[in-house]
Amino acid sequence: EIVLTQSPGTLSLSPGERATLSCRASQSVSSSYLAWHQQKPGQAPRLLIYGASSRATGIPDRFSGSGSGTDFTLTIRRLEPEDFAVYYCQQYGTSTNTFGQGTKVEIK
C-alpha cells in the first residue's frame, strides 16, 4: 500500500499570499494518478486536481498541481478568503487507493 505524507500539517497564511502544499508518496505513483481535494467544515470534499495537474471543471486557475513519481505539489497562487480549508491528496494508481492525512490552510 502506498503511504501519502502531506506537509505541512497546518499552513498559516494571509489572503493574497501563495500557498505551497506537498504530498510525498512512499512509492512511485503510477502514471501520475494523483488527485487533490478541498474540504471546508461541514461540507463534502471537492475535487480540485486529477492526473497530478489537470484542473477539474470549474476550478479557478489560481489552483495548480505539479509533480511526478513520489513528489507532488498543490499551489494556490493568491489565496482568496474561500480557499481556507483542508486539502487532501489521493493516489489512485494502484488497485488499493490511499489518501494523505490532510493539510489545513488557515488564516494568519
Added chain:
Amino acid sequence: VQLVQSGAEVKKPGASVKVSCKASGYTFTTKYLHWVRQAPGQGLEWMGILNPSDGSITYARRFQGRVALTRDTSTSTVYMELSSLTSEDSAVYYCLVVSYAWGQGTLVTVSS
C-alpha cells in the same frame, strides 16, 4: 456531472447499512466509482472501487469481508453495503468519481 446519494441512516450495532449513489451527466460505464468515508473530526478513508463497465471490484484490506459494492447499470447506480456495524462505523460515507465529482455524503450513525 452529479452523484446523488441516499439519505441518512441510523442503525443498531450488528446491523447492515446499504447506501446508494446515482450518477448522471456522463456515461456511467466509462468511469470507476470509489467509496470513501470520514469519521467525525477525522480524515478521508478509502474503502473500495468498482468498475461499472464489468463490475470488477477492489476493497481496502481493512474492510474485506464486511463491505460489498454492487451496481445497477440500468439506473446508473452503485450501492455500498457495510455489515456487522459497530459504533466505529459511524461516519459520513461518500462516493467519488475521480476527474468528475463527489457525492453529497450520507451520514450513517450506529447506536444502540
